[in-house]
Amino acid sequence: MIDRLAKFVRDTQIWQSVFRHGYPDNDRNQSLIMFSSVLLHLHPVKIRRSALRFRYTMCLGGLSAFMFLLLTFTGIFLMFYYVPDTRQAFQNIKDITSNVFMGGLMRDLHKWSAEAMVFLVWMHMFRVFMTGSYKAPREFNWGIGVILLTLTLLLSWTGYLLPWDQLALWAITVGTKMAEATPFFGYAGPWGQQLGMRVDNDIRFLLIGGTVVGQSALLRFYVLHCVALPVLITLGMVVHFWRIRKDGFSGPL
Amino acid sequence: MSERNTTENIYPRNPKKSYALMELVKGQGFQTKKQPEDTVFVWPHLLYIELIAALVFLAGLLWVCTFKHAPLEDMASADTTPNPMKAPWYFLGLQELLVFFDPWLAGMVLPSLIVVGMIAIPYLDINPKGVGYWAWKERPFAIWTFQFGWVQWWVFIIIGVFFRGLDWAWYWPWDDWHQHKPSSGATLNDMNVILEGWGMSVSAANMSTYIMTIGYFAVFMVLPAILWRKFSRNLGFARYVTVWGLMALLWISPVKVFLRLGFNIKYFLVTPWFKV
Numbered sequence: 001m002i003d004r005l006a007k008f009v010r011d012t013q014i015w016q017s018v019f020r021h022g023y024p025d026n027d028r029n030q031s032l033i034m035f036s037s038v039l040l041h042l043h044p045v046k047i048r049r050s051a052l053r054f055r056y057t058m059c060l061g062g063l064s065a066f067m068f069l070l071l072t073f074t075g076i077f078l079m080f081y082y083v084p085d086t087r088q089a090f091q092n093i094k095d096i097t098s099n100v101f102m103g104g105l106m107r108d109l110h111k112w113s114a115e116a117m118v119f120l121v122w123m124h125m126f127r128v129f130m131t132g133s134y135k136a137p138r139e140f141n142w143g144i145g146v147i148l149l150t151l152t153l154l155l156s157w158t159g160y161l162l163p164w165d166q167l168a169l170w171a172i173t174v175g176t177k178m179a180e181a182t183p184f185f186g187y188a189g190p191w192g193q194q195l196g197m198r199v200d201n202d203i204r205f206l207l208i209g210g211t212v213v214g215q216s217a218l219l220r221f222y223v224l225h226c227v228a229l230p231v232l233i234t235l236g237m238v239v240h241f242w243r244i245r246k247d248g249f250s251g252p253l
Numbered sequence: 254m255s256e257r258n259t260t261e262n263i264y265p266r267n268p269k270k271s272y273a274l275m276e277l278v279k280g281q282g283f284q285t286k287k288q289p290e291d292t293v294f295v296w297p298h299l300l301y302i303e304l305i306a307a308l309v310f311l312a313g314l315l316w317v318c319t320f321k322h323a324p325l326e327d328m329a330s331a332d333t334t335p336n337p338m339k340a341p342w343y344f345l346g347l348q349e350l351l352v353f354f355d356p357w358l359a360g361m362v363l364p365s366l367i368v369v370g371m372i373a374i375p376y377l378d379i380n381p382k383g384v385g386y387w388a389w390k391e392r393p394f395a396i397w398t399f400q401f402g403w404v405q406w407w408v409f410i411i412i413g414v415f416f417r418g419l420d421w422a423w424y425w426p427w428d429d430w431h432q433h434k435p436s437s438g439a440t441l442n443d444m445n446v447i448l449e450g451w452g453m454s455v456s457a458a459n460m461s462t463y464i465m466t467i468g469y470f471a472v473f474m475v476l477p478a479i480l481w482r483k484f485s486r487n488l489g490f491a492r493y494v495t496v497w498g499l500m501a502l503l504w505i506s507p508v509k510v511f512l513r514l515g516f517n518i519k520y521f522l523v524t525p526w527f528k529v
Contacts, residue, residue: 030294040300046292047299056386059306066307070314090328097325104322105315111323112314118343129374129399132383132392139375146371153343160341169329170338174348178360183527189357190527212331250385 042241044249051249056131060124064152065237067117074110075226077102082162084222086215089164114156121152133250141243144236151233158225161218172221173213179204337421345413346406352421353509355528363502367402370499374399377496379487394484402503409506441519443528459523466522466529469508473501 009015010022021032034045050056081100082092096103125145128134134142161172179202180186186204187197199211209216264274293299327333340348350359374395383391418424422434442450444465448458474497478485485493509529512518520528 024296027294030296033296040296043295043299045295047295049291049293049298052293052298052302054302059302062303063306063310066303066310070311086329093325097322105318108318108321108323109314112317112321115342116310116314125371126403130396131385131387132395133385134375135378135381135384136375142375143372146368150368156343157341163325164329166326166329166333166335167324169331170335171340174338174340175344178347178356181356182361183357186357186361189361194526 042238042245044245047249058123058127060120060127064117064120064124065241067113067120068233068237070113071110071117072230074106074113077106078110079226084162084218086164086218089162089218093163093165114159117152118156121149125149131250138243138247138250141240141247144240144243148233148236148240151229151236155225155229155233158221158229161213161221162225164218169213172208172217176204176208176213176217179207336419337417339413339417342410342414345417346409349409349413349417350506353506353513357527358529363506366499366502370502373495373499377488377492377499379492398500398503405503405506439517441513441517443519443523444521445523447518462522470498470501473497473504 010019020036021029024030024033031045034040034043078096081096081103083089093107096107098104100106128142128145157172157175161168180192180199181189182192182203183190184192184195185197185202186192187199187202189197192202199205205211207217207220208214209220260274260277263277266273339345347359347364350363353359354363378392378395380392380395382388389396415426416423418428418430419433424430424434444462445455445458448461449455453461474494477497478493488496509521512521522529
């Protein structure tokens with residue numbers, strides 16, 4: 001009965017239009033599913049058995065990517081309840097933690113997976129270095145990886161301001177203080193003032209939209225955190241994963 | 254018996270067939286010392302591992318969320334400045350460097366150089382050995398260099414997170430973290446001032462700091478070529494200069510820490526535009 005029902009469903013035009021092959025329990029379908037699914041297509045069809053060893057990769061890269069997915073999911077949830085306005089933001093966070101259904105869990109999960117992502121990406125880089133996996137022909141992908149690591153740090157750092165509490169304000173104040181010391185482009189940096197940099201036109205002003213961390217900074221960090229940087233890191237990840245496929249996996253024979 | 258006859262013995266030619274074994278030859282094939290590729294399908298083998306790893310990690314995170322909540326302090330206020338002001342933990346290493354360097358170096362130039370230097374690694378490392386497994390012995394130079402940077406990065410972070418309290422002073426875990434530490438009383442001096450104290454004229458002292466700084470980099474540029482000739486020749490000029498230039502920068506933090514803690518030196522190079 002169930003078999004007949006399942007067969008009926010599988011024979012419908014709708015099912016056939018979505019799944020272009022049967023269940024992947026044989027060689028042919030296990031190959032087809034990799035070809036026909038755009039997400040699975042980031043993987044190769046076959047992989048060397050040694051590449052599966054946990055001791056080799058420790059799943060660090062895959063878990064970093066998983067953290068990104070989890071952060072996107074929880075982040076979108078948080079965005080429904082958050083307004084990047086200095087008068088509202090802090091109260092929004094308090095509401096999320098105490099009044100929103102599952103809000104506290106979502107915020108905790110967002111926070112700890114962000115910290116975990118920073119750590120996992122660092123460890124992934126460490127592993128790739130120690131196993132020599134950056135060597136030819138994978139030089140370019142290592143470079144992409146370093147950029148992804150930088151973007152991860154920037155994502156985490158821009159998110160740090162959003163709760164608009166004391167921790168956030170002063171951590172970002174310390175960080176943006178560094179920007180005013182940028183050589184050439186910061187008014188407190190070497191050759192800054194010689195090039196006409198002032199407190200209200202240098203790179204720090206561009207970053208926080210003012211001379212102190214305030215409303216403009218909150219809005220800028222919000223847009224960077226929720227739109228600009230995620231788009232960039234997604235592009236970088238697509239190239240990174242694609243290149244792993246194209247350059248071949250580095251595991252031992 | 255000749256090879257020809259061996260072949261005939263094993264596989265006698267049959268005039269009715271269009272194919273035959275042509276020859277058996279002694280020699281090595283392409284696959285000697287390599288096993289045939291042992292591959293498996295990604296579905297389900299790899300996908301299962303990814304799924305299980307993700308679920309286990311998610312379970313761990315959820316468990317953490319049950320007892321450790323994301324911090325939230327009082328609402329941001331420009332009127333109350335916390336002491337100490339701390340950046341997020343992953344940037345505390347850089348913030349700790351502010352003790353030893355000016356912000357343009359600790360906050361902007363060194364981090365940028367770390368990123369550029371790391372991207373450059375695969376183009377600088379010409380040792381083809383040690384790909385695809387945990388290899389320490391086959392690439393000692395690469396591993397020691399990387400470890401040197403990696404350990405610095407973490408040591409500075411750990412100091413910033415666990416040992417810096419009020420006024421960014423050094424606090425042990427058992428100290429009273431609400432009590433201000435008395436100032437150490439040590440006066441920090443610039444290198445050129447110290448040299449002037451030894452009787453040098455102002456311009457001679459200034460010139461000496463320039464020469465010492467150039468000398469620092471010169472040591473990194475010259476010494477390896479003398480000590481490791483073959484290694485240096487293999488690197489080639491461009492790689493050699495980049496590798497040892499970056500190496501000089503990799504040593505700059507430990508050297509500055511040593512000068513500061515050992516000799517109370519604030520800057521070892523003072524120019525009208527920047528100080529190091």
